[in-house]
Amino acid sequence: MFELTLLGTAGSAPTKARALPSVYLSYEGDSFLFDCGEGTQMQLLKFGLSPHKIRAIFLSHIHGDHVIGIAGLVRTLALNNRTEELKIFIPKGYEKAITSLIKFDKAMINYPIKILPIKKGTMFKGKDYEISSFKLNHTVPTYGFVFKEKDKLKFDMKKCKKLGIKGEMFKHLELKNHIIINNKKILLKTVSFKKPGRKVVYSSDTRPCAETLKNSKSANILIHESSYTSRYSELAKSRKHSTVSEAATIAKKANVKQLILVHFSARYKDDYELIKEAKAVFANTVIGKDGYKVTL
Ligand SMILES: [Zn+2]
Ligand SMILES: [Zn+2]
Incomplete structure (x- = not known):
């Protein structure tokens, strides 16, 4: 089974309809989280996903909207008697900040948690897949992630x-x-x-960048932030985010099969403006919603 669920699709602040960023990926019994915004554990419950199968959490950058959910999640896992090690990846230099989220109240956490710096390239290897990272362009060190199934000989x-x-x-x-x-x-x-393995790419907060384009080439799915529509392109530039059409252009150039947009500013109350701008550039775009699921 290869499945993807969007847990949170808001950027910066949650809305009634959208929680803060997190993506749950499940592959043949192993699960991973990409970002862990506040409320991620509630979203897991809401969408019937098991936190116990999570083997590693990849945090794209230190901004609160992407990491604060870690504090609650690790405690709930402890209450549920987790014994398996949990790996948490964060850009180098921010390990202490994540440690403080985990340890601030001296909670009893009896399973091993390893906080590791993100390295460019392969970070996690499974039997039939690997997870790697690539550099993004945001206001603080930020990484995108690639989940790639191994190519198979047929x-x-x-x-x-x-x-x-x-x-x-x-x-x-x-x-x-x-x-x-x-x-x-x-x-x-x-x-x-050779039958190429399937590929999912998660590009968190960033200006549109060449690294995303390179790593997304022919991906089955590209999940890309698009905080604003082009009307606010100056804001996107100054806050180092992407507009809908910038993200759609990356998807088009990379020839991905499907683009899923996430991390919307709270000013967008409905999808109309977002979808119109996206589809004008790249037809196979989905405006991400909390709970949206794709089976690959
Ligand atoms: Zn963000
Ligand atoms: Zn950010």
Whole structure:
């Protein structure tokens, strides 16, 4: 199972309809949080998602709207007798600030919590996937994240059948990169192809940037902040955020399959203006809503 749920889609301050930023990603039994705004644990409950499966939390930057939810979540996990280690990633230099959110009241937290600095490149490896980071352009050090499934080797069954490849021969081919049938050498690459793994990219608070474009190339999903519409482009520039059309342009250039916009300013009471601006640039855009779920 590969599933994505938006837990909070507001930027800076919550509204009645939108909680603060957090994305829950679930892949074959492992779960991850990208950002953990205030109220994230309530959103998990509301949308029927288990906090116990969370193996790591990736905090894009230290701004309160993206991290304050950590304080409550780690305590609830302790009350529920978590034993498994929890990894929390934060840009280098802010480890102490996160530690203080966890320890300020000397709460009894009996499971191990590891607070780690974000490194550019691969940070977390699973059996069939890896999570990496890339640098964004915001008012404080900020990172985006890529969840990438491994590419898979697939056999061209038509070709294999024609050449008489069957049973154990497939294993042999994979191990040795070739096989000999009737004195004829058959190379693995001539009877197989690489099926690219699926990719989800989370780009938190940022000006539109080349790193996002590069890392989002052909992604299945790009989740990108878009605090404002173009009417407020000067505000977006001064506060180092993106407008809807700037985010949509990144999605278009990166040729992603779907763009999900999040982190909206509280001034947008309905989606009309947002969707109109987004679709003018990139048709396959969704205006993120709390609880919005995608199965990949
Ligand atoms: Zn923010
Ligand atoms: Zn921010």
